[in-house]
Amino acid sequence: MAHSSLIIIGAGIAGLAAGCYGQMNGFRSQIFEMHDLPGGLCTAWERQGYTFDGCIHYLFGSAAGQPFHQIWQELGAVQGRAFFHHEELLRVVGPKGKRLIVYCDPDRLVEQMTALSPEDAAQSEALGAAIRRFADFDMTLMQEVPRALLGPSGWMALGLEMMPFMKPLAQWGLTSAREFAERFHDPFLRAAIPQMFGWEDIPMMVGLSLLAYMNQGNAGFPLGGSLDFARALERRYLALGGEIHYEAQVQRILVEGDRAVGVRLYDDREFHAETVISAADGRDTIYGLLGGAFVEREVAGRYDGHLPLHAQLQLSLGVARDLSEEPHWTIYLLDHPIEIGGATHAAIGVKHYSFDPSLAPSGHAVVEVLLRVPYGYWQRMSGRRRYRNEKAQVCRQLRDFLESVYPGIGAQVVVDDVATPLTYERYTGNWQGSTVGWLLTDQTMTLMIQGMDKSLPGLKNFYMAGQWVEPGGSVPVVAMSGRNAIQLLCHAQGREFVSTLAEA
Ligand SMILES: Cc1cc2nc3c(=O)[nH]c(=O)nc-3n(C[C@H](O)[C@H](O)[C@H](O)COP(=O)(O)OP(=O)(O)OC[C@H]3O[C@@H](n4cnc5c(N)ncnc54)[C@H](O)[C@@H]3O)c2cc1C
Numbered sequence: 001m002a003h004s005s006l007i008i009i010g011a012g013i014a015g016l017a018a019g020c021y022g023q024m025n026g027f028r029s030q031i032f033e034m035h036d037l038p039g040g041l042c043t044a045w046e047r048q049g050y051t052f053d054g055c056i057h058y059l060f061g062s063a064a065g066q067p068f069h070q071i072w073q074e075l076g077a078v079q080g081r082a083f084f085h086h087e088e089l090l091r092v093v094g095p096k097g098k099r100l101i102v103y104c105d106p107d108r109l110v111e112q113m114t115a116l117s118p119e120d121a122a123q124s125e126a127l128g129a130a131i132r133r134f135a136d137f138d139m140t141l142m143q144e145v146p147r148a149l150l151g152p153s154g155w156m157a158l159g160l161e162m163m164p165f166m167k168p169l170a171q172w173g174l175t176s177a178r179e180f181a182e183r184f185h186d187p188f189l190r191a192a193i194p195q196m197f198g199w200e201d202i203p204m205m206v207g208l209s210l211l212a213y214m215n216q217g218n219a220g221f222p223l224g225g226s227l228d229f230a231r232a233l234e235r236r237y238l239a240l241g242g243e244i245h246y247e248a249q250v251q252r253i254l255v256e257g258d259r260a261v262g263v264r265l266y267d268d269r270e271f272h273a274e275t276v277i278s279a280a281d282g283r284d285t286i287y288g289l290l291g292g293a294f295v296e297r298e299v300a301g302r303y304d305g306h307l308p309l310h311a312q313l314q315l316s317l318g319v320a321r322d323l324s325e326e327p328h329w330t331i332y333l334l335d336h337p338i339e340i341g342g343a344t345h346a347a348i349g350v351k352h353y354s355f356d357p358s359l360a361p362s363g364h365a366v367v368e369v370l371l372r373v374p375y376g377y378w379q380r381m382s383g384r385r386r387y388r389n390e391k392a393q394v395c396r397q398l399r400d401f402l403e404s405v406y407p408g409i410g411a412q413v414v415v416d417d418v419a420t421p422l423t424y425e426r427y428t429g430n431w432q433g434s435t436v437g438w439l440l441t442d443q444t445m446t447l448m449i450q451g452m453d454k455s456l457p458g459l460k461n462f463y464m465a466g467q468w469v470e471p472g473g474s475v476p477v478v479a480m481s482g483r484n485a486i487q488l489l490c491h492a493q494g495r496e497f498v499s500t501l502a503e504a
Contacts, residue, residue: 004493005273007032007263009250009289012040012428013475014466015279016233017482020075022277023240024500025490030271031242032263034249039230040428041435041467042475044359048415050318050366051359055226057329057351059083060139060213060476062220067138068476069218075479076236076502077229083220084355089211090329092192092347100192101327104214106131117186127180127208133168134205135212143470143480146488147451172205173449174442180204195331195347199372201308201441206472223356229475236502253278253289253462260462263289275461277485279478282468283431286456294456308441309434311375311421313341315398316368318415321406323365324354332405341394341420342377348401364414369398375421375432391418430467436474437467444471454481454488463488 006022008015011033022029037043044053061068062083072078089102100116103109110128114121141161145154162169178200181193194200197207213219222229234244253276254262262272278285283303286295331349338345353359353366360366381387395418403410421433430437438444448471454463465485467473483499490497 004028004275006030006489007271007273007276009253009263009276009278009285010040010280010466011035011038011234011244011246012279012466012478013042013230013233014478014482015040015277016230016237017071017075017479018277018279018465018485019237019242019244019482020233020240021483021486021497021499022489023237023242024074025486025495025498027275027486027489029242030273031237031244032248032250032265032271033244033246034429035427036246037227038234038244039227041424041430042226042230043427044225044227045417047316047417048318049361050316050364050415051225051227052314052316052318052366052368052417053225053227053353053359054314054419056222056229056475058089058210058214058219059222059229060219060474062222063216063218066213066216066218067140068480070501071140071476071479071483073501074499075233076239077222077232079502079504081229081232082223083217084223085217085220086214086328086355088327089214090196090198090331090349091327092195092331092333094188094191094333095335098188100189100196102196102211104211106211106215109211113189117184117189120184120186120189123180123183130168130172130204130208131211131215133165134209135216137165137168137209137212139209139477140480142449142451143477143484146454146484148454148488149491169205169449172208173203173445175204176201176442177204177207191333195333195349198331198349201439203440203442203445205445206440221356224358225356233479239502250280250289252291253285255290255293255459258458259460275463275489277463277465277482277489279465279482279485281429281431282437282464282466284429285464285468290456290459294459296457299456303431307444308439309375309432310436310439311373311378311424311433312370312435313373313394313421314368314370314419315395316366316417316419317399317402317413318360319365319367319409319412320363320414321365321409321412322354322363323352323367323406326352326354326406328352328355330405338397338401340397341371341373341390343371343373345371348398350402350405367402367409369402373421375425378420378422379432387420387422391420394418436472438471438473440472447471454485
């Protein structure tokens with residue numbers, strides 16, 4: 001087979017996956033990554049012996065024989081890797097101590113919710129039934145073959161496979177956790193349910209599928225953390241003969257006529273290839289790297305600011321305290337909402353990672369608080385001093401809060417670290433620091449189901465992969481998106497797409 005050349009922008013999970021499948025299919029590929037390490041958002045950072053994980057809470061595909069597992073076998077990410085499986089996703093605790101434990105097991109969840117509110121038993125039962133229903137829903141169905149390659153018989157086959165799930169999808173796909181909560185009478189459940197999957201606007205279908213997958217052991221935490229996980233993909237790519245250029249920021253995608261032909265870096269070096277895949281930020285790819293030359297109405301409409309993104313801040317602490325007996329993730333409902341980082345928060349979530357001893361010295365723990373905050377608030381801050389002061393203020397506020405739930409913890413903090421939307425933007429280039437690209441809500445759900453184009457109108461030999469063409473992002477979905485880009489490329493070149501499993 002003739003070796004055609006391929007350039008990939010970005011060594012996040014999508015770019016690394018595209019690289020691996022490119023190599024498996026006989027392309028000579030090179031990845032250009034602006035940072036000095038792989039993973040993009042799928043990352044972690046070390047501070048004084050603590051590893052602060054910046055990404056994976058749950059990874060779909062952690063169980064053999066279950067959806068998404070095969071792609072991780074192909075990418076060499078699960079071989080020899082242990083996963084931690086939680087019995088509960090998180091728990092929500094009210095101001096007076098009442099609590100909703102979001103068990104992954106639907107029977108336990110329903111039993112507990114019914115005990116909390118017998119008069120809401122019917123709604124709780126419906127929730128449990130939906131979790132059991134989504135246990136059989138294979139989310140990879142929608143990505144196994146890129147939509148553009150399905151053809152009439154492919155659409156027909158997909159339709160038949162999806163048929164049994166149409167009703168639950170219609171019922172739960174466009175209902176948010178906040179809306180579902182309104183069906184309950186019990187005041188505590190009405191307040192707790194919007195928090196039960198981490199954010200209020202989450203379509204219930206997403207949360208229910210998550211619990212179903214967790215209950216089957218197919219959404220575990222990869223021990224060693226997110227960066228270690230990304231490094232496995234880097235190793236697989238290099239073993240397949242790929243080449244990665246780090247600290248190599250692409251400034252421009254080179255175009256001749258209607259074809260992408262290569263990239264120019266900020267240091268003015270130019271590299272040429274027959275095909276270019278951008279697995280970097282969507283907006284920067286379209287308006288920056290391509291100078292806005294291939295934008296038509298639909299594309300422009302996506303980036304006009306009306307679709308929901310997800311900007312957040314993360315406080316990470318290394319503490320000299322053993323938290324291994326504490327629940328790993330608790331969302332506290334506040335008596336009085338509190339203003340932090342430019343937003344008013346009615347609840348604060350606290351996580352610790354003591355279930356993975358590799359992330360902290362023995363007897364110590366890593367604690368994290370994640371809060372959704374508006375990007376604009378941070379972006380408008382003028383000057384480094386103001387930014388530093390604001391970070392310090394957030395740190396103080398959250399440490400005070402932590403003291404109220406873990407008395408004495410203030411004196412046990414060894415190191416703290418605050419990542420803001422500007423941190424995510426600076427390190428990964430993602431528009432407005434969005435951690436998932438387009439946030440999955442009822443507004444973007446349809447886009448996710450329909451599928452977004454992986455190419456741009458009028459530009460040949462070019463594809464996009466990653467979270468900006470897969471609403472909701474997530475590590476397995478963007479890996480599939482890298483795979484999809486190579487499937488499209490193989491199809492365009494008349495080659496049969498092949499994939500191989502990495503050696504154990
Ligand atoms: C806190 C947090 C929690 C999350 N939790 C989960 C979870 O539990 N489960 C899950 O599945 N997903 C989770 N996600 C989402 C998931 O991490 C992302 O959707 C996914 O990693 C995005 O991958 P990507 O390859 O599309 O993009 P990115 O990771 O953004 O990768 C893009 C890469 O391109 C590089 N780049 C950008 N511009 C250029 C340029 N001009 N030149 C060269 N390189 C460039 C960037 O440096 C980056 O490495 C979480 C994310 C965050 C931040």
